[in-house]
Amino acid sequence: MTEYDYDYEDLGLVAGLEIHQQLDTETKLFCGCPTDLREPDEAARTFSRFLHPTKSELGELDDAALEESRVEREFEYLAYDSTCLVEEDDEPPHELDHEARTVAMQIAELLDMNVVDEAHVMRKLVIDGSNTSGFQRSSLIAQEGEIQTSDGPVSVVDLMLEEESAQRVEERDDGVLYSIDRLGIPLVEIGTGPDISSPEQAREAAQTIGMLLRSTGKVKRGLGTIRQDVNVSIADGARVEIKGVQALDQIDEIVRFEVGRQAELVEIRDELRSRDASVGDVADVTDVFEDSDSGVIRGALDAGGKVTAVPLYGFDGLVGRELQPDRRLGTELSDHAKRHGAGGIFHTDELPAYGVTEAEVEALRDAVDAGPEDAVAIVADDAETADLAIDAVAERAAVAIEEVPEETRGANDDGTTRYLRPLPGAARMYPETDVLPVDLDPSDVETPELLTEKVDRYQAEFGLDAGLAEQVAYGRKMPLFEEAVDAGIDATFAAGLLESTLTELRRDDVAVSELTDDHLLAVMHLVEDGDLAKEGVNDVLATIAADPSLTAEEAVEEAGLSGVSEDEVREAIAEVVERNADQVEQQGMGAFSALMGEAMGALRGKADGEVVSDVLREEIQKRA
Template identity: 75%
Template sequence: MDHDRDYDYADLGLVAGLEIHQQLDTATKLFCDCPTARREPDTSDRRFARYLHPTRSELGEIDEAALEESRVDREFEYLAFDTTCLVEEDDEPPHRLDEEALETTLEIAALLDMEVVDSVQVMRKIVVDGSNTSGFQRSSLVATDGAIETSEGPVGVTDMLLEEESAQRVSETEAGVRYGLDRLGIPLVEIGTAPDIRSPAQAREAAERIGMLLRSTGKVKRGLGTIRQDVNVSVAEGARIELKGVQSLDDIDDIVRLEVHRQVRLLELRDELRERDAAVGDPQDVTGTFADTDSGVIAGASTVMAVPLYGFDGVVGAEIQPDRRLGTELSDHAKRHGAGGIFHTDELPAYGVTAAEVDALRDAVDAGGSDAVAIVAADREVAEAAIEAVAERAGTALEGVPEETRDANEDGTSRYLRPLPGAARMYPETDVPPVEPDPAGVETPELLTEKVERYQSEYGLDAGLAEQVAYGRRMPAFETAVGRGIDPTTAATTLESTVTEIRRRDAPVENLTDEHLLDTLDLVEADDLAKEGIGEVLTVLAEQPDLSAEAAVDEAGLSGVDEAEVREAVAEVVERNADQVDAEGMGAFSALMGECMGALRGKADGEVVSDVLREEIQQRL
């Protein structure tokens, strides 16, 4: 399959928009006083379980996405911690909206040139996949009508919501799904753009721009899972598809490109099926056809259900994304109802199914050579529900591209998740009073792009190092360091290059606090530690974080040496390499300098060692 086609996206009518979800770095959660620090699942001290069911909206409607979720009977188990409160367990009403989270949201709104609403009203959004103990997510509209600039034109920002983060899925259980409550309730902003994006590259650029503005506040969480991008994509004859959970900005352009290709392929297959007068038959029980089968999957099931797909021969196996076929789409729908997947005649005989069994299957459902048949083998209830889902999805193949929510895979492809949600999932939260925001006193921060320029002009950093520091997680520590009078280049190199080097040596750098780093830099500034010893001291602090920087210097054996000791060590190196010095003169300097620094193990400043070495070499000339 040529999934690398050179598409004319304007000709295809590509329309895309982004929904960016970013956790805020607040002290407490959005509706309670619990901390926002993440916990390891094995530190949980108790568990409880829930079953969730959808409720009707104010107008008496049930959201289609929530209804489909509820058709899968699952138990949701929650891991609680010593910090878990009754609000998180949904055993106590939520508290008032967190003021710190709202202030940060107003700051982001200013950066996005958005209009702040007069009243922030908390709403309930029905979610019954277990990710919220209450069966809904609390969400508030804070601002509208903003914009950002890209090289391909402006992109509108339609709305920004402040909402609570969902619980983290930890694992699957025999009865359902297990979640951790440490993430539930962390404040989160959801930023939605207008459908102004017209190419995969513009989608990535827009996401990068918004991400830069968010990080410029210095008040958002960093690290894997703290920011997620959903991408809405459609082409002219296709349908709006919501692609959930894009973790990396680097993946967005591939996600859009491959979704465009999927929709184009589905439209091509639709046209082919219509030319064939294709149709979907009624599901049938074909258990008897496989009574003596050697297929382990089928033999282990009590029921085999089949659906004839008239005119679908060769189409079910047609690739629509890399390593994904129309049959994979059908299988995704079957899996939603508990089945392990499907078999279909475009891939059979295989998996223990013989050619004779394929012929018997075709006869059983009255399918000819131009037709295909899909089967599901499972317990009766699961098999019947799954084959109905397969038949329904096969029917939509005759129409083209079905609207749906899909889960983004790591390779840029996607899989079916659920139908698109509708307005019926929202209704007011009566336990939390509205808030009237005041954007008048909000001060916008220096943008990261502006910091890069300032670090170059004010501190003399080169462009690459300036960008590393400005966009890095240790940027606040750098600002503090230079504010203390520490040399900017030394501070920047330590925070970026040195920390990276000791991480590569498997030192647990996650244990290093800003205090560790700043105290170590203070020792360098006070001439109590040579710059060359910074890495060894930080390695000690990473492995023994309870030590002070001064103690780490002693532990590393880097207590300062006087000039006499330096001269003695250098003289020994020069004497040991006398032949080289006699032959090369000052040309031997570079090689001997490395040897001298190794002999002193970072105990002496490099400039001092350099001066002494030059003197010692010159004395021999």
């Protein structure tokens, strides 16, 4: 048991997952643009947008969108030579992509879900700039599925087909720079029911869904292509959605830390109530810090700013209480201040510090009528930011007395989380009027073979050992492996090249990312046809990686590995044996291993190792 282990059943832990996975389709979801990612320096031009929230069909404004709109920001987008008017929101979207629909239905079959008869596209209000239109398009594909875990079944509530958002490139003081290349890539969102009751089960469920997704062979791989959102609550807490968990092995820690955060907030709430705590009126306390030597405060005042404060009556010692590793209630208050542009807050549980003196702390307490049992939080910034930020701090502190708030939080690299915005509500969804519904017929969709089944088949059918079979089945090059063996390439050779050889080259700093599937398949065919010795594969691939415009045949020539005749092989080996005549005479076949290495070096990968081995044995036997 560690400090962050809990009796999850006693606390009433309930968790669910939302898995977001990019599909590896030819084109985007609502246009014919490619789904390839680009480098920012490839951008051909930029354009900008200012976004604002709109009301739903019922005339309601979503709370999350409303909070986002309180800070006016300009969103700039990097556009490329492939960017179209749909991506810029200057042309209506096209029909829901057929390939994406097919893959989504395959995933639904693997999750034992019921595919809906007709897909209707909805708009989901998003005004953080990640969609040029101000909303994300989403369509329900299937419902009511289930996966199995060692702790029991977990229901799968729905499967949505959505468009991916634009990629954030740079955060700016007055807005955000996005890259448009990722916008519109087909994305499935899989939502489980609230059936998960432990951190370990959450991780297992995510791993199972991930395996099913990869079984299609049509999902993108790599950092950022799959994201997990985790919904967590405890009996006395609240539903919290944690966004952007990218590593599967982090999910159990995320759940564990969130349970701890909510448990601590419940205890803080109870303690605040027992103290009859309250939040006082916001005050301007600039005069208290007129001569301050604190760098943060001095910088704000010298720039014409101010210092605002809020007294937190009965909060002494609780603002600094740890909720998660290195995150406290004060950090929660600071997160809310940062949402309005402030750099953060100072509070009396941590002062004097940061250049703030004991005398200034006492003067601050006097200025807001705070006693020793109270805490005070302050913000130093320009006048508008300071006012907005301290109001947000006051609001969050008041909530701490009442409840654990429902909210959306972001995942940090260390497994902790930070406040992002309120939970979105139903007001953010409304019908998309520019895209017609499409019929869905899963009867013609082929159910993919599971990766676990592939591992078994690769062992039985191709004779791969268990470890290599699993590497290939779960690897990114699995579709290429299957294409290669279907084309008659030896399975063991293909598996070794795709898993071991590429890893070796990567470790040798060869630009493996430059090698396309066509390059790899062409090299395999050269070996299979006897035009390239297996021993020359590394050199040929390294040559292609250095100049991807080369064909496999040209790379063989460039690397000096054109095949040699059997007579040339015999001549080269005879020379090796002659140079080592004394050793051969003394050791006979015992000299084979040492001479084999020398013979291979003499031929420099131009001849197959088995051929060299056979000829060398013959030559040694002649002399022995």
